[in-house]
Amino acid sequence: MPLLAMRLAAPSILVDLQHVPNLSDIEDRGDHIRIGARVTHREIERSALLADRLPILSAAASHIAHPQIRSRGTFGGSTAHADPSGEWPTILLALSATMQAVGPHGNRTIEADDFFVGPFTSTLRDDEILTHVSIPTTRTAWSFQEAAVKKGDYGLALIAATGTPRGGVLVDPRVTVGAAVGSVTRLVAVERILTDEPLTDELAEEAAVAAAESVKPISDIHGSSDYRRKLVASLVRRAVVELKNGA
Amino acid sequence: MKKLDSHQHMTTPVIAARSVGTRVLRSEDPRLLSGRGEFIADINLPGQLHVAFVRSPVAHARIIHMDLSAIRDADGVALAWSGQDVAPLCEGLVGEMAVEGCFPTTMPLLAKDEVLYVGEPIAVVVADSRYAAEDACELIDWDFEELPAVTNADAALAGGPVANPQLSDNLGLKGGASFGNVSEAFEQADQVVQGRFYTCRVSAAPMETRGVIADYEWASKGLRLWSNTQMPHYLKYMLTAYLGFPEQGVEVITPDTGGGFGQKAHVYPEEMLLPLLAREVGRPVKWIEDRRENLIAGAHAHEQFVDIAYALDADGKITGVRTDALGDGGAYHMPPWSMAVEPWCAVVMTPTGIYDIPAAEYTYSAVATNKTPVGAYRGVGYMAGTLARECLADDAARALGMSPFEFRRHNVVRDFPWTNAQDIVYQEGSWLETINVLEKMVDYPAFLQRQSELREQGRYIGLGLSVFVESSGESTATSQEHGLGDVYHDTATVRLNPNGTANVTIGLSAQGQGLATTMAQMAADTLGINVEHVSVQTARSTSHAYGSGTIGSRGAVVAGGAVARAADVVREKVRLVAANMLEASVDDIQLTDGLASVKGVADASVSIADVATSIYFDTSSWPEDFEPSLEATQAYDPAQAMFSNGGHAILVELDPETGFVRFEKVYSVEDCGTVINPNIVEGQIRGGVLQGIGASVFEELAYDESGQILTTTFLDYGLPTMDVAPPFEIHHLETPSSHSASGVKGMGESGLIAAPAAVLNAVNDALTPFNVVLRDLPLTPQRVLKAMSGELSTAQQEATSTQGETGHA
Numbered sequence A: 001m002p003l004l005a006m007r008l009a010a011p012s013i014l015v016d017l018q019h020v021p022n023l024s025d026i027e028d029r030g031d032h033i034r035i036g037a038r039v040t041h042r043e044i045e046r047s048a049l050l051a052d053r054l055p056i057l058s059a060a061a062s063h064i065a066h067p068q069i070r071s072r073g074t075f076g077g078s079t080a081h082a083d084p085s086g087e088w089p090t091i092l093l094a095l096s097a098t099m100q101a102v103g104p105h106g107n108r109t110i111e112a113d114d115f116f117v118g119p120f121t122s123t124l125r126d127d128e129i130l131t132h133v134s135i136p137t138t139r140t141a142w143s144f145q146e147a148a149v150k151k152g153d154y155g156l157a158l159i160a161a162t163g164t165p166r167g168g169v170l171v172d173p174r175v176t177v178g179a180a181v182g183s184v185t186r187l188v189a190v191e192r193i194l195t196d197e198p199l200t201d202e203l204a205e206e207a208a209v210a211a212a213e214s215v216k217p218i219s220d221i222h223g224s225s226d227y228r229r230k231l232v233a234s235l236v237r238r239a240v241v242e243l244k245n246g247a
Numbered sequence B: 001m002k003k004l005d006s007h008q009h010m011t012t013p014v015i016a017a018r019s020v021g022t023r024v025l026r027s028e029d030p031r032l033l034s035g036r037g038e039f040i041a042d043i044n045l046p047g048q049l050h051v052a053f054v055r056s057p058v059a060h061a062r063i064i065h066m067d068l069s070a071i072r073d074a075d076g077v078a079l080a081w082s083g084q085d086v087a088p089l090c091e092g093l094v095g096e097m098a099v100e101g102c103f104p105t106t107m108p109l110l111a112k113d114e115v116l117y118v119g120e121p122i123a124v125v126v127a128d129s130r131y132a133a134e135d136a137c138e139l140i141d142w143d144f145e146e147l148p149a150v151t152n153a154d155a156a157l158a159g160g161p162v163a164n165p166q167l168s169d170n171l172g173l174k175g176g177a178s179f180g181n182v183s184e185a186f187e188q189a190d191q192v193v194q195g196r197f198y199t200c201r202v203s204a205a206p207m208e209t210r211g212v213i214a215d216y217e218w219a220s221k222g223l224r225l226w227s228n229t230q231m232p233h234y235l236k237y238m239l240t241a242y243l244g245f246p247e248q249g250v251e252v253i254t255p256d257t258g259g260g261f262g263q264k265a266h267v268y269p270e271e272m273l274l275p276l277l278a279r280e281v282g283r284p285v286k287w288i289e290d291r292r293e294n295l296i297a298g299a300h301a302h303e304q305f306v307d308i309a310y311a312l313d314a315d316g317k318i319t320g321v322r323t324d325a326l327g328d329g330g331a332y333h334m335p336p337w338s339m340a341v342e343p344w345c346a347v348v349m350t351p352t353g354i355y356d357i358p359a360a361e362y363t364y365s366a367v368a369t370n371k372t373p374v375g376a377y378r379g380v381g382y383m384a385g386t387l388a389r390e391c392l393a394d395d396a397a398r399a400l401g402m403s404p405f406e407f408r409r410h411n412v413v414r415d416f417p418w419t420n421a422q423d424i425v426y427q428e429g430s431w432l433e434t435i436n437v438l439e440k441m442v443d444y445p446a447f448l449q450r451q452s453e454l455r456e457q458g459r460y461i462g463l464g465l466s467v468f469v470e471s472s473g474e475s476t477a478t479s480q481e482h483g484l485g486d487v488y489h490d491t492a493t494v495r496l497n498p499n500g501t502a503n504v505t506i507g508l509s510a511q512g513q514g515l516a517t518t519m520a521q522m523a524a525d526t527l528g529i530n531v532e533h534v535s536v537q538t539a540r541s542t543s544h545a546y547g548s549g550t551i552g553s554r555g556a557v558v559a560g561g562a563v564a565r566a567a568d569v570v571r572e573k574v575r576l577v578a579a580n581m582l583e584a585s586v587d588d589i590q591l592t593d594g595l596a597s598v599k600g601v602a603d604a605s606v607s608i609a610d611v612a613t614s615i616y617f618d619t620s621s622w623p624e625d626f627e628p629s630l631e632a633t634q635a636y637d638p639a640q641a642m643f644s645n646g647g648h649a650i651l652v653e654l655d656p657e658t659g660f661v662r663f664e665k666v667y668s669v670e671d672c673g674t675v676i677n678p679n680i681v682e683g684q685i686r687g688g689v690l691q692g693i694g695a696s697v698f699e700e701l702a703y704d705e706s707g708q709i710l711t712t713t714f715l716d717y718g719l720p721t722m723d724v725a726p727p728f729e730i731h732h733l734e735t736p737s738s739h740s741a742s743g744v745k746g747m748g749e750s751g752l753i754a755a756p757a758a759v760l761n762a763v764n765d766a767l768t769p770f771n772v773v774l775r776d777l778p779l780t781p782q783r784v785l786k787a788m789s790g791e792l793s794t795a796q797q798e799a800t801s802t803q804g805e806t807g808h809a
């Protein structure tokens, strides 16, 4: 909408998904939860099911703008928009979610790793729509960190970290960064440090250093890349400490 | 400086306070809070067309060619004009300040030869709908040759590329003055503290953007112009003076207005164009500014550098002050306030603050740059001046090893009336008491204890103090005493109705301040009737009372004075008739609590309602030779400059990992003389302080080196929200003015004037362990984090220089 209002986009055709059926549910499918593209941020924020099974979503939803925007903005819209500052892209990448798309050539699933490929760019084709996102519920260790100047602002840096705890360690940690970078990215160096290692304050520090070294932050009027690098390091440290305490 | 001759309209009656001083609920609120307000966007005239502007995308360029034929051919377009088309109708608006050393500019309604800033209107389109108008704007065909963009005030001052060909050396203002023996003070100083402070470019960002509707009736030559202006009468004058509309046929209508804060106290090209367009197309035309336009084309504000130095003697007393202000003015003088108002006010108004400094010297300049013109915004100039004076006071306190309270107490003016170095008389004030009350409110010893305990844990809190004196109740006297040529006066009309109720009309338009409520209180007490029996119409139309504008913390003082004077004329009529009815002497009749009673005679009274009824319907009640009109219009203008005072202490915490500044609490002390309505005064304090917090930490209109503005939405321009608003503790002191009605002083601007200094001082207090002092606004997270990382720690030393060295820029 803002793109249209500011005359930055002038599409000749607008497709309204309002009347497409089956896009508005949050469904428990056992080892994963399926969320329809038209579910609003507000519905996610208030879902008892998600609060129980995927609390990272409930926690992150309240960081998206203000209640007015959350009541209108949709999960699918934000995901398809692939805004590097978006909470959902950052989190879906960390949760290893699967996108479901449909088009004239049928259905297709796309892994999060293959979905967000650049700033405001996904691998959805022009003739496809996103219908659902499937999110595994096995990654029960999680942390979401956001540095925003004021509540409701887009973050200056976002960190999402998840993993499956087994025997006191995380076997498959995923750590992603949003907002501080040109497009949402995994911090592979950090993931490597956390894999199969008991989480300690020292490890958190090591992870923070690795994050600072590996992240390639953007620079704009809200913060230089140097500043954002510091933010990323500090959010990664906080995330690991939170994983430790929660895992 | 020049003292004003005294005139009849400068005296006000003595009033017995009844509703004045109480928390009367705002009469505006039921309507406004339930969505029943009528703002300019809500107004639609039959047959109206819609206006959109093409605005320059470049900061500085020569227009080589412009062709609007594609626009004119577009669907739904009724008219399109370029600068060439409009120039014969109006050359432009002359802007200057009535002060020595101000060099005027003429701002065209639409750029004709050169564009001078991003956002400058270059063409205007009238169409069936706003959509059609905006679509057509995109069809403009023009070529331009880019010229060097001047975006830096220091560079502009040094000469170099010219920003506006009308100002060949980029100077829009240059001047200064010296009072007392300043050189001696600095030569003999034990030490000198100095610094350069920067207040960044901000926008008043009123919740409601600007808007104009024009309707011209060719048969009667009548022009009705709706505008959410703060200066309807001035706008009316401009419409007749510049455009030639017959004065007697022009009406300016100001509907409900969602905030102005000075941004709407200018006359803009858009306001002058709409009437011309309406006359040309023969239909009403409407323009509602969008937020992007507001951020790039509504007056910008506050950007300036203030260099200040205090000479300190061995005893820690300030013996002299030197101030230099350099305003980054943007491309033109925006009438009427101009680019001069910001730096001029910063140094000329209250140049010694609350301190008893015998010698003061100031210089000021404003330079043109290729940015949006800077105009007035709440606390214009006073904010930057207070920031420099109050933050340098903390530097001095640090240099002397004194607490900020101690240093201020040591230097504050204690005896009133006090005549400052400029020979301006400050009749009264509670300056010392403000310091003492604030120190108590914050429980300073307990704060220091907590601060040191938290530091042990790696947490950094800071307390910042800002004590201010504010010139308020903007008047002819204030202006002329300070060497400015502005002339003001306002009128009010009061009518007592047959049942003893009153209708009041004032010449000031309201933007949400609650003027209708406070003026009802003033009228009610003067007439001796219940405040609920008074209805006030603020200037919704220039057809009624006359006003010089809702600006300069003058509403309560000036409209209040006019209302009291007009009500007093009516009161005298009521007393005459009551005396006749009660067979008593007029001198013994008093009007209070709805009754006209005889002083000292317990049950000799008649209700004011009965007196009013009798005046209308019972000639037998009249004294001999009576004139029965119960309606009076009177003017008011304060006899001399008037100063309110107060202070804020703001408590912040810095996050050492993000650099975020969190606001924990605001303590405010306000002395605006007699408080008409504490609710309204407190609302003004809260709003003003929050704007000050915004201007210190969250807000900045940013430009790149090519003069491109980077903050064109609220995504990038960060206004403070309720989430960052801390709790307030507010304490009222009341030192009535010696000469205003009821002793009221103005205070509408005080929050924004004084809060930024408190914020900067608080942040610097929190930064003490890092041995660094910041002086530039805004205090972005990045800047704060840098300061906390030790990368800036030489700044502390820059604040002081050795004895005898003035080092003044």
Ligand SMILES: Cc1cc2nc3c(=O)[nH]c(=O)nc-3n(C[C@H](O)[C@H](O)[C@H](O)COP(=O)(O)OP(=O)(O)OC[C@H]3O[C@@H](n4cnc5c(N)ncnc54)[C@H](O)[C@@H]3O)c2cc1C
Pocket: A001, A002, A017, A037, A041, A063, A064, A065, A066, A069, A072, A073, A074, A075, A076, A077, A078, A080, A081, A083, A085, A086, A087, A088, A124, A128, A129, A130, A131, A152, A153, A154, A155
């Ligand atoms: C003031 C404001 C503040 C905001 N703050 C935040 C914030 O803090 N964090 C955040 O993450 N977001 C924020 N947003 C964005 C908001 O959350 C919306 O989700 C976002 O604007 C998308 O809106 P929408 O869901 O209505 O999708 P739309 O605007 O309808 O669509 C967005 C894009 O995705 C495409 N699209 C939409 N649905 C599909 C689909 N099913 N299949 C394929 N393509 C599709 C559209 O074609 C379009 O290109 C903010 C927005 C505003 C206006």
